[in-house]
Amino acid sequence: MNPKLIHFITSLLTPLVLLGLALRLLLSPLFLQVEYRMPGFPADTYGFTRADRLRWAPYAVDYLVNNEEISYLADLRFDDGTPLYNERELSHMADVKRVTKGALNVFYGALAALALLGLWSKRGEPWQAYRQGLKRGGWIMVGLAGAIALVVLVGMFLLPNLFWAFFTGFHALFFEGDSWLFLYSDTLIRLFPLRFWQDTFLFAAGIAVLGGLGLALGIRGHASASHLSQ
Template sequence: MKPNLTTILSYLVSLLIPLALIGTALRILLTPIFFNIEYRMPYFPADEYGFTQQDRLQWAPFAVEYLVNSADISYLGDLKFEDGSPLYNERELIHMADVKNIVRGALQAWYVSLAILVLLAVLARRGNWMHEYMNGLRRGGLWMIGLSIAIGAIVGVGIAVNPDIFWQFFTFFHSIFFEGDSWLFYFSDTLIRLFPIRFWQDAFLWAAVLALGGGAGLAFGLKPSSTTEQSV
């Protein structure tokens, strides 16, 4: 294969690595493992409106499962408290439907990135440019390390020093995917009671840690090819 084309494909591999690693971290966080650990952390804030830890563990699985299953919004809309009142109000249900669409798109991008990486690996093996492919993996790993450290630093400063730092980042993140203030709710709303800001701080932090681990594994765990320069 022509050198210029293999260089382009090598950089394509590098660009796909952050998508693949962030997607992997997202999929892990969308399992019961994360919220089961998070709700049991000693620093996790109590709900001033009355949800106990057990209440959160009872209701959170429905919200998380809804994001990855094929059900419509009635999956959440039909949930009710013991007194018969709905668990979620209309504004919350609309938001969750929006979130599901975004999560579905993100997971599809993850699947595509993994599929393309596998396809390029096959082509690299057959086309005798595996060393460029491996360089692309290492380069992408380094990029992921940089991005993970940046996100981790924002979250860490937001937790330990100035909460406004994380809130500004959180607001910017939502402005990319949602219109206006559709993602803002009262503290008494179920979504905030189940998923307060500390939940999202830790979610971003763990996503950064997981992606950082994957990036480090690619950047430093792969042996450089002896047939090419070891620069990335």
């Protein structure tokens, strides 16, 4: 395979892998434990305590990565017997699961392709092109994630409408119409208010930036050391 093609493919796969890694890390109970304890995280005006959120939110996250049907969420009940989620919320969660599963499949596929390409390149001359592709992909990820983080931070502290426009555009890519909009009294909003998503994008960007810098700067140093040792 042409080294230039290897470099190009590796540069494209690397950001997909880093974004997928960030997504997978955030789809964990640990992130919920951290997020609900963030300074200034808004209280639920309808009565959920932190303990309530930590009781119910993991079911939503687990549903996104397990192989259960929507009944996994539909069967949940408050202590008084009323359903945790209404039909609109359940429909949206089914949509979110399809998007999440698709994104994770892209991540796993990109990771496998990147690993196989690396194993093949290691055998000969394309290895340097592969390593430089990882480096360039790392820098691409730093740029993209840095831009996302900047939009979120400006939207949080200076121009609230900026984040809402970004958030709306993000949903328009994956969901139809206003199917993702809910009442403040709905469980999904009470568990995952806007601040939750602002922090989620920031955490994802941070993970991606760290991974990108690790590749971009680490590979440069390693390459120099290899060159000097020859």
